[in-house]
Amino acid sequence: MEIASLPLPDSFIRACHAKGIRSLYPPQAECIEKGLLEGKNLLISIPTASGKTLLAEMAMWSRIAAGGKCLYIVPLRALASEKYDEFSKKGVIRVGIATGDLDRTDAYLGENDIIVATSEKTDSLLRNRTPWLSQITCIVLDEVHLIGSENRGATLEMVITKLRYTNPVMQIIGLSATIGNPAQLAEWLDATLITSTWRPVDLRQGVYYNGKIRFSDSERPIQGKTKHDDLNLCLDTIEEGGQCLVFVSSRRNAEGFAKKAAGALKAGSPDSKALAQELRRLRDRDEGNVLADCVERGAAFHHAGLIRQERTIIEEGFRNGYIEVIAATPTLAAGLNLPARRVIIRDYNRFASGLGMVPIPVGEYHQMAGRAGRPHLDPYGEAVLLAKDAPSVERLFETFIDAEAERVDSQCVDDASLCAHILSLIATGFAHDQEALSSFMERTFYFFQHPKTRSLPRLVADAIRFLTTAGMVEERENTLSATRLGSLVSRLYLNPCTARLILDSLKSCKTPTLIGLLHVICVSPDMQRLYLKAADTQLLRTFLFKHKDDLILPLPFEQEEEELWLSGLKTALVLTDWADEFSEGMIEERYGIGAGDLYNIVDSGKWLLHGTERLVSVEMPEMSQVVKTLSVRVHHGVKSELLPLVALRNIGRVRARTLYNAGYPDPEAVARAGLSTIARIIGEGIARQVIDEITGVKRSGIHSSDDDYQQKTPELL
Numbered sequence: 181m182e183i184a185s186l187p188l189p190d191s192f193i194r195a196c197h198a199k200g201i202r203s204l205y206p207p208q209a210e211c212i213e214k215g216l217l218e219g220k221n222l223l224i225s226i227p228t229a230s231g232k233t234l235l236a237e238m239a240m241w242s243r244i245a246a247g248g249k250c251l252y253i254v255p256l257r258a259l260a261s262e263k264y265d266e267f268s269k270k271g272v273i274r275v276g277i278a279t280g281d282l283d284r285t286d287a288y289l290g291e292n293d294i295i296v297a298t299s300e301k302t303d304s305l306l307r308n309r310t311p312w313l314s315q316i317t318c319i320v321l322d323e324v325h326l327i328g329s330e331n332r333g334a335t336l337e338m339v340i341t342k343l344r345y346t347n348p349v350m351q352i353i354g355l356s357a358t359i360g361n362p363a364q365l366a367e368w369l370d371a372t373l374i375t376s377t378w379r380p381v382d383l384r385q386g387v388y389y390n391g392k393i394r395f396s397d398s399e400r401p402i403q404g405k406t407k408h409d410d411l412n413l414c415l416d417t418i419e420e421g422g423q424c425l426v427f428v429s430s431r432r433n434a435e436g437f438a439k440k441a442a443g444a445l446k447a448g449s450p451d452s453k454a455l456a457q458e459l460r461r462l463r464d465r466d467e468g469n470v471l472a473d474c475v476e477r478g479a480a481f482h483h484a485g486l487i488r489q490e491r492t493i494i495e496e497g498f499r500n501g502y503i504e505v506i507a508a509t510p511t512l513a514a515g516l517n518l519p520a521r522r523v524i525i526r527d528y529n530r531f532a533s534g535l536g537m538v539p540i541p542v543g544e545y546h547q548m549a550g551r552a553g554r555p556h557l558d559p560y561g562e563a564v565l566l567a568k569d570a571p572s573v574e575r576l577f578e579t580f581i582d583a584e585a586e587r588v589d590s591q592c593v594d595d596a597s598l599c600a601h602i603l604s605l606i607a608t609g610f611a612h613d614q615e616a617l618s619s620f621m622e623r624t625f626y627f628f629q630h631p632k633t634r635s636l637p638r639l640v641a642d643a644i645r646f647l648t649t650a651g652m653v654e655e656r657e658n659t660l661s662a663t664r665l666g667s668l669v670s671r672l673y674l675n676p677c678t679a680r681l682i683l684d685s686l687k688s689c690k691t692p693t694l695i696g697l698l699h700v701i702c703v704s705p706d707m708q709r710l711y712l713k714a715a716d717t718q719l720l721r722t723f724l725f726k727h728k729d730d731l732i733l734p735l736p737f738e739q740e741e742e743e744l745w746l747s748g749l750k751t752a753l754v755l756t757d758w759a760d761e762f763s764e765g766m767i768e769e770r771y772g773i774g775a776g777d778l779y780n781i782v783d784s785g786k787w788l789l790h791g792t793e794r795l796v797s798v799e800m801p802e803m804s805q806v807v808k809t810l811s812v813r814v815h816h817g818v819k820s821e822l823l824p825l826v827a828l829r830n831i832g833r834v835r836a837r838t839l840y841n842a843g844y845p846d847p848e849a850v851a852r853a854g855l856s857t858i859a860r861i862i863g864e865g866i867a868r869q870v871i872d873e874i875t876g877v878k879r880s881g882i883h884s885s886d887d888d889y890q891q892k893t894p895e896l897l
């Protein structure tokens with residue numbers, strides 16, 4: 181089926197032709213036949229790389245041509261940027277990305293034809309009653325199988341249920357990896373199911389053991405150039421002109437493998453050297469840059485500890501062929517379009533608390549294996565598992581290659597976030613009594629999977645009881661409504677347990693210290709905490725010995741709670757060091773974390789402190805000023821003495837410290853010193869902007885307001 185023959189706008193067809201896309205792949209053609217362009221709901225569960233994004237684009241373009249507006253929901257922020265870039269390249273239509281603060285309606289986004297958003301952001305837009313949501317005529321659910329994810333599945337399921345509740349006629353396109361129960365998910369979505377095993381490049385799946393890859397019908401010998409099997413498999417592909425992706429279980433293993441591969445590749449190309457330079461420029465520090473050293477020779481590692489720019493450089497470098505091998509943790513398998521001729525799944529067991537090492541899910545194996553083979557570039561793709569002994573060969577075939585993909589099961593009521601979702605349903609007027617809440621919940625995938633369940637009303641009643649005791653919901657004459665606090669918590673996108681913990685803790689102390697407040701937010705359910713390592717014990721003990729009295733929360737007796745308390749303390753200490761102006765490098769080394777982790781912790785810390793400020797301003801205004809000062813310190817990563825300087829738009833933590841140490845502690849002193857003096861310290865361009873800002877403020881009689889703290893982009897991170 182030719183794209184040019186379809187009823188799609190010319191500009192879209194031209195953009196496809198420019199990308200070399202002329203005719204549809206067979207599963208794509210089937211989607212057209214099943215009504216993709218006529219507004220029909222489809223659940224498309226086809227292998228990785230078989231062109232799901234193009235299907236979504238065709239559906240969206242035809243809705244836009246009919247005057248509609250589309251929402252593309254992704255599971256990760258990184259994917260939102262990738263899709264945003266991809267859709268924007270097609271020109272003509274207006275594309276917006278919604279990944280910002282979780283308590284804004286982002287009205288301007290409504291001017292776009294396509295809005296790309298994460299499920300959390302979509303949920304917050306719903307909670308803040310964003311008007312343009314009612315104009316959406318098509319939603320695309322990318323990676324919809326993640327409804328079964330323990331951490332975030334519940335939010336995706338609630339978002340889908342709410343969107344369909346408010347707008348029952350819009351088109352739904354679900355894009356899914358291969359799953360065990362696609363028909364059930366399709367039925368819940370009122371969608372036609374499209375499944376297929378077709379792939380644009382042949383995929384050969386095998387197990388390596390003792391010098392050979394065994395496929396189901398053949399064998400392939402691999403030369404043993406080094407004593408490492410995993411490395412030999414890589415070198416074999418590279419020698420043939422292909423690239424390799426190696427999936428390992430931990431960041432340390434990813435870095436270890438990349439170093440080993442770099443050692444074996446040695447030479448590198450002028451392009452890989454240029455990439456390494458680019459990576460070095462990103463980090464303003466003298467110590468070694470392991471990533472750049474590896475990339476220089478054509479190898480890289482990829483994990484969540486890297487910052488976004490580093491990951492982008494590596495992904496682009498790989499796509500352009502400048503990097504020959506990437507060792508990655510499984511996060512890379514989730515969604516990114518980064519194919520390679522050979523994919524080596526080296527670590528296929530994972531530690532599970534209470535169970536020890538267990539095999540990774542079959543679905544995850546398929547996602548990794550599916551990355552094998554670049555369309556038009558590779559003659560075939562190979563996915564290889566590494567067996568440790570002869571009997572494992574057969575077992576690996578059974579456990580992964582020949583195994584059925586797992587079912588997707590709703591996490592909607594098991595998740596600790598049920599209370600948060602019930603609060604949002606009440607606060608946004610979806611439901612005003614227990615019966616309405618239960619009937620809303622009956623539209624969920626959970627109820628679809630368990631139609632005979634009797635526990636739903638009890639779970640709803642438990643959540644209401646908790647919310648009433650927490651002062652967030654009240655019941656009058658059988659009608660439920662959110663209190664002022666409840667509405668605020670819902671709009672701020674905070675878990676009600678987090679909000680209660682923050683308020684109760686602050687009420688129990690006179691003046692919170694920085695570490696005291698940070699520890700509270702870091703043990704809350706909304707914070708992603710750092711893992712505790714054996715080596716951390718000394719660090720935490722030393723801290724507790726000296727500063728125990730600065731904490732608000734007492735050390736719990738239960739072991740499990742103690743672990744949470746301690747990992748919260750470790751995370752809070754990272755934020756304290758940040759606000760005490762330790763350099764990024766020092767913080768990363770002290771806690772054994774990557775720059776990406778630091779970025780995420782600071783980002784979450786800022787969001788939770790912003791929420792704390794808002795809660796305190798309503799519930800305990802007498803504490804507002806103290807909390808605001810602490811929050812602004814973390815926002816900019818500075819000690820109190822630098823606060824007047826960082827209120828200036830172009831001054832971040834590093835420039836502020838330089839100016840302060842040079843004897844200019846506030847904007848007035850900077851203005852008095854004059855352009856030439858300040859230019860010698862922070863460069864002429866910035867000095868001019870800063871002085872203009874100060875004099876401008878003076879002229880208009882406005883002093884730097886607190887809002888400046890919120891609007892400014894931090895100079896670092």
Ligand code: ADP
Pocket residue numbers: 199200201202203204205208227228229230231232233234517555
């Ligand atoms: P999936 O989401 O199924 O993993 P993608 O949508 O990322 O796959 O598509 C993989 C690659 O295939 C992309 O580079 C895309 O441009 C290309 N592609 C999609 N459809 C076609 C087609 N009909 N002809 C040629 N290339 C295509």
